[in-house]
Amino acid sequence: MAQYLLIESRDPFDSNDVQNFYGLASGLAKEGNEVTLFLVQNGVLAARQNARFAALGAVASAGVEILADDFSLDERGIVTGGLASGVKAAPLDIVIDQLAQGRKAIWH
Amino acid sequence: MADKKTLTFALMDAPYENARSTTALRLINIAAKRGYDINVFAYEGAVFLPFAGQQAHPNPVHGHDAEQEDHPLPREWVEAVIKEAAKNGGKVDWVNCGLCVDERGAGDAVEGVRRGTPGDFWNMAESSDNTLVIPTK
Numbered sequence: 001m002a003q004y005l006l007i008e009s010r011d012p013f014d015s016n017d018v019q020n021f022y023g024l025a026s027g028l029a030k031e032g033n034e035v036t037l038f039l040v041q042n043g044v045l046a047a048r049q050n051a052r053f054a055a056l057g058a059v060a061s062a063g064v065e066i067l068a069d070d071f072s073l074d075e076r077g078i079v080t081g082g083l084a085s086g087v088k089a090a091p092l093d094i095v096i097d098q099l100a101q102g103r104k105a106i107w108h
Numbered sequence: 109m110a111d112k113k114t115l116t117f118a119l120m121d122a123p124y125e126n127a128r129s130t131t132a133l134r135l136i137n138i139a140a141k142r143g144y145d146i147n148v149f150a151y152e153g154a155v156f157l158p159f160a161g162q163q164a165h166p167n168p169v170h171g172h173d174a175e176q177e178d179h180p181l182p183r184e185w186v187e188a189v190i191k192e193a194a195k196n197g198g199k200v201d202w203v204n205c206g207l208c209v210d211e212r213g214a215g216d217a218v219e220g221v222r223r224g225t226p227g228d229f230w231n232m233a234e235s236s237d238n239t240l241v242i243p244t245k
Contacts, residue, residue: 007240009127009128009131010245015245040131041127041128041131042127071134092131092134092135092138093138095135095138095240096115096135096138096139096142096144099113099115099237099238099240100111100113100115100144100237100238102237102238103238105238105239105240107240107241107242107243
Protein backbone atom coordinates (compact mmCIF):
# COMPACT_ATOMS: atom_id res chain seq x y z
CA MET A 1 0.00 0.00 0.00
CA ALA A 2 1.39 3.36 -1.00
CA GLN A 3 0.62 6.73 0.54
CA TYR A 4 -0.42 9.66 -1.60
CA LEU A 5 -0.94 13.36 -1.03
CA LEU A 6 -3.03 15.00 -3.71
CA ILE A 7 -3.28 18.79 -3.49
CA GLU A 8 -6.16 20.42 -5.32
CA SER A 9 -5.86 24.18 -5.73
CA ARG A 10 -8.51 24.70 -8.40
CA ASP A 11 -12.18 25.49 -8.20
CA PRO A 12 -14.22 22.65 -9.74
CA PHE A 13 -16.77 25.22 -10.93
CA ASP A 14 -13.97 26.85 -12.95
CA SER A 15 -11.88 23.86 -14.07
CA ASN A 16 -13.59 20.68 -15.24
CA ASP A 17 -10.36 18.72 -14.92
CA VAL A 18 -10.70 18.93 -11.14
CA GLN A 19 -13.08 15.99 -11.40
CA ASN A 20 -10.35 13.96 -13.09
CA PHE A 21 -8.12 14.69 -10.11
CA TYR A 22 -10.88 13.62 -7.74
CA GLY A 23 -11.19 10.46 -9.84
CA LEU A 24 -7.47 9.82 -9.43
CA ALA A 25 -7.82 10.19 -5.66
CA SER A 26 -10.80 7.82 -5.54
CA GLY A 27 -9.13 5.28 -7.80
CA LEU A 28 -5.97 5.20 -5.72
CA ALA A 29 -8.01 4.72 -2.54
CA LYS A 30 -10.14 1.97 -4.07
CA GLU A 31 -6.94 0.12 -4.94
CA GLY A 32 -6.04 0.07 -1.26
CA ASN A 33 -3.73 3.04 -1.05
CA GLU A 34 -3.82 5.64 1.72
CA VAL A 35 -4.83 8.92 0.11
CA THR A 36 -5.22 12.45 1.41
CA LEU A 37 -6.87 15.05 -0.80
CA PHE A 38 -5.83 18.45 0.48
CA LEU A 39 -7.92 21.36 -0.79
CA VAL A 40 -6.24 24.77 -0.94
CA GLN A 41 -6.89 28.19 -2.51
CA ASN A 42 -10.04 28.04 -4.67
CA GLY A 43 -10.02 24.27 -4.27
CA VAL A 44 -11.84 24.79 -0.96
CA LEU A 45 -14.91 26.20 -2.72
CA ALA A 46 -16.02 22.63 -3.40
CA ALA A 47 -16.03 21.93 0.33
CA ARG A 48 -19.02 24.15 1.11
CA GLN A 49 -21.94 22.27 2.60
CA ASN A 50 -24.43 24.07 0.38
CA ALA A 51 -22.48 23.79 -2.86
CA ARG A 52 -24.40 22.00 -5.61
CA PHE A 53 -21.62 19.56 -6.16
CA ALA A 54 -21.74 15.88 -5.29
CA ALA A 55 -18.35 14.75 -6.60
CA LEU A 56 -16.49 15.42 -3.37
CA GLY A 57 -18.88 13.18 -1.46
CA ALA A 58 -18.03 10.33 -3.81
CA VAL A 59 -14.34 10.89 -3.11
CA ALA A 60 -14.97 10.68 0.63
CA SER A 61 -17.03 7.52 0.14
CA ALA A 62 -14.07 5.95 -1.66
CA GLY A 63 -12.06 6.25 1.55
CA VAL A 64 -10.05 9.36 0.77
CA GLU A 65 -9.20 11.66 3.66
CA ILE A 66 -10.34 15.14 2.57
CA LEU A 67 -8.81 18.16 4.27
CA ALA A 68 -9.34 21.86 3.53
CA ASP A 69 -6.71 24.51 4.25
CA ASP A 70 -8.02 26.60 7.15
CA PHE A 71 -6.35 29.78 5.83
CA SER A 72 -8.01 29.39 2.41
CA LEU A 73 -11.34 28.78 4.14
CA ASP A 74 -10.94 31.92 6.26
CA GLU A 75 -10.00 34.00 3.22
CA ARG A 76 -13.24 32.97 1.54
CA GLY A 77 -15.48 33.32 4.57
CA ILE A 78 -16.21 29.60 4.77
CA VAL A 79 -16.74 28.58 8.38
CA THR A 80 -15.81 25.14 9.67
CA GLY A 81 -19.45 24.45 10.51
CA GLY A 82 -20.33 25.02 6.88
CA LEU A 83 -18.15 22.28 5.46
CA ALA A 84 -19.57 19.37 3.51
CA SER A 85 -19.75 15.98 5.15
CA GLY A 86 -16.42 14.18 4.99
CA VAL A 87 -14.32 17.36 4.83
CA LYS A 88 -12.26 18.62 7.75
CA ALA A 89 -10.45 21.93 8.12
CA ALA A 90 -6.70 21.55 8.61
CA PRO A 91 -3.58 23.70 8.73
CA LEU A 92 -1.17 23.78 5.80
CA ASP A 93 1.35 22.13 8.12
CA ILE A 94 -0.27 18.82 7.20
CA VAL A 95 1.23 19.11 3.73
CA ILE A 96 4.72 19.52 5.17
CA ASP A 97 4.05 16.64 7.60
CA GLN A 98 3.11 14.32 4.76
CA LEU A 99 5.92 15.47 2.49
CA ALA A 100 8.35 14.78 5.33
CA GLN A 101 6.82 11.31 5.69
CA GLY A 102 7.71 10.68 2.07
CA ARG A 103 4.23 10.53 0.62
CA LYS A 104 3.98 10.71 -3.14
CA ALA A 105 2.69 14.21 -3.73
CA ILE A 106 0.93 15.73 -6.72
CA TRP A 107 -0.19 19.34 -7.01
CA HIS A 108 -3.07 20.23 -9.30
CA MET B 109 18.07 17.29 14.83
CA ALA B 110 17.24 13.60 14.46
CA ASP B 111 14.17 14.13 12.31
CA LYS B 112 15.63 16.85 10.12
CA LYS B 113 14.31 16.57 6.59
CA THR B 114 15.25 17.96 3.22
CA LEU B 115 12.40 19.07 0.99
CA THR B 116 12.55 20.38 -2.56
CA PHE B 117 10.02 22.70 -4.16
CA ALA B 118 9.80 23.59 -7.84
CA LEU B 119 8.00 26.87 -8.48
CA MET B 120 6.93 28.30 -11.82
CA ASP B 121 4.56 31.19 -11.18
CA ALA B 122 5.60 34.82 -11.39
CA PRO B 123 4.81 36.98 -8.35
CA TYR B 124 1.54 38.94 -8.17
CA GLU B 125 -0.25 36.60 -10.56
CA ASN B 126 -1.59 33.63 -8.65
CA ALA B 127 -2.22 32.43 -5.11
CA ARG B 128 0.16 29.55 -5.82
CA SER B 129 3.12 31.84 -5.09
CA THR B 130 1.70 32.71 -1.69
CA THR B 131 0.89 29.10 -0.87
CA ALA B 132 4.36 27.99 -1.96
CA LEU B 133 6.00 30.54 0.33
CA ARG B 134 3.66 29.54 3.17
CA LEU B 135 4.80 25.93 2.74
CA ILE B 136 8.46 26.92 2.61
CA ASN B 137 7.98 29.04 5.72
CA ILE B 138 6.51 26.09 7.65
CA ALA B 139 9.49 23.94 6.66
CA ALA B 140 11.86 26.78 7.61
CA LYS B 141 10.31 27.04 11.07
CA ARG B 142 11.04 23.34 11.56
CA GLY B 143 14.69 23.85 10.65
CA TYR B 144 14.46 21.68 7.55
CA ASP B 145 16.87 22.02 4.69
CA ILE B 146 14.89 23.44 1.80
CA ASN B 147 15.72 23.46 -1.87
CA VAL B 148 13.83 25.73 -4.21
CA PHE B 149 14.14 25.56 -7.96
CA ALA B 150 12.51 28.64 -9.47
CA TYR B 151 11.61 28.17 -13.09
CA GLU B 152 9.99 30.41 -15.70
CA GLY B 153 8.29 33.45 -14.11
CA ALA B 154 9.11 32.30 -10.59
CA VAL B 155 12.64 33.67 -11.05
CA PHE B 156 11.08 37.06 -10.33
CA LEU B 157 10.03 36.05 -6.81
CA PRO B 158 13.43 37.08 -5.36
CA PHE B 159 13.98 39.95 -7.83
CA ALA B 160 15.79 42.69 -5.95
CA GLY B 161 14.24 45.47 -8.04
CA GLN B 162 10.73 45.04 -6.58
CA GLN B 163 9.59 48.33 -5.06
CA ALA B 164 6.69 49.27 -2.83
CA HIS B 165 4.42 51.83 -4.45
CA PRO B 166 1.62 54.22 -3.51
CA ASN B 167 -1.98 53.56 -4.47
CA PRO B 168 -3.50 56.79 -5.79
CA VAL B 169 -6.88 55.12 -6.32
CA HIS B 170 -7.15 54.56 -2.58
CA GLY B 171 -5.28 57.75 -1.69
CA HIS B 172 -2.51 55.79 0.04
CA ASP B 173 1.15 56.66 0.01
CA ALA B 174 3.67 53.82 -0.22
CA GLU B 175 3.87 53.42 3.55
CA GLN B 176 0.10 53.33 4.00
CA GLU B 177 -0.28 50.91 1.12
CA ASP B 178 2.22 48.55 2.80
CA HIS B 179 2.64 46.72 -0.46
CA PRO B 180 3.83 43.12 -0.07
CA LEU B 181 7.15 42.38 -1.74
CA PRO B 182 7.88 38.72 -2.50
CA ARG B 183 11.63 39.42 -2.40
CA GLU B 184 11.20 40.27 1.30
CA TRP B 185 9.30 37.01 1.86
CA VAL B 186 12.12 35.09 0.17
CA GLU B 187 14.67 36.85 2.38
CA ALA B 188 12.50 36.09 5.41
CA VAL B 189 12.30 32.35 4.78
CA ILE B 190 16.06 32.17 4.18
CA LYS B 191 16.61 33.88 7.55
CA GLU B 192 13.95 31.77 9.29
CA ALA B 193 15.53 28.52 8.13
CA ALA B 194 18.99 29.65 9.27
CA LYS B 195 17.62 30.72 12.65
CA ASN B 196 16.22 27.23 13.18
CA GLY B 197 19.29 25.32 12.04
CA GLY B 198 18.23 24.73 8.47
CA LYS B 199 19.05 26.33 5.17
CA VAL B 200 17.41 27.41 1.94
CA ASP B 201 19.19 26.70 -1.30
CA TRP B 202 17.26 28.87 -3.76
CA VAL B 203 18.25 28.33 -7.38
CA ASN B 204 16.92 30.49 -10.17
CA CYS B 205 16.91 28.87 -13.60
CA GLY B 206 19.64 30.74 -15.48
CA LEU B 207 17.99 30.64 -18.89
CA CYS B 208 14.72 31.88 -17.41
CA VAL B 209 16.64 34.69 -15.70
CA ASP B 210 18.37 35.74 -18.90
CA GLU B 211 15.19 35.70 -20.94
CA ARG B 212 13.50 37.97 -18.41
CA GLY B 213 16.39 40.16 -17.30
CA ALA B 214 15.83 38.99 -13.74
CA GLY B 215 19.47 38.63 -12.76
CA ASP B 216 19.39 41.04 -9.83
CA ALA B 217 18.21 38.76 -7.02
CA VAL B 218 18.31 39.14 -3.24
CA GLU B 219 21.20 37.66 -1.28
CA GLY B 220 21.05 33.90 -0.87
CA VAL B 221 19.75 33.18 -4.36
CA ARG B 222 22.02 31.53 -6.88
CA ARG B 223 21.85 30.80 -10.56
CA GLY B 224 21.52 27.25 -11.85
CA THR B 225 20.10 24.85 -14.39
CA PRO B 226 17.41 22.16 -14.48
CA GLY B 227 20.25 19.80 -13.63
CA ASP B 228 20.29 21.41 -10.19
CA PHE B 229 16.64 20.51 -9.80
CA TRP B 230 17.45 16.89 -10.63
CA ASN B 231 20.21 16.84 -8.02
CA MET B 232 17.97 18.52 -5.46
CA ALA B 233 15.22 15.97 -5.99
CA GLU B 234 17.68 13.09 -5.82
CA SER B 235 19.08 14.26 -2.49
CA SER B 236 15.76 15.19 -0.84
CA ASP B 237 13.29 13.30 1.30
CA ASN B 238 10.55 14.57 -0.96
CA THR B 239 9.81 16.97 -3.79
CA LEU B 240 6.72 19.01 -4.58
CA VAL B 241 6.29 20.51 -8.03
CA ILE B 242 3.85 23.43 -8.09
CA PRO B 243 3.12 23.93 -11.77
CA THR B 244 1.43 26.80 -13.53
CA LYS B 245 -2.12 26.24 -14.68
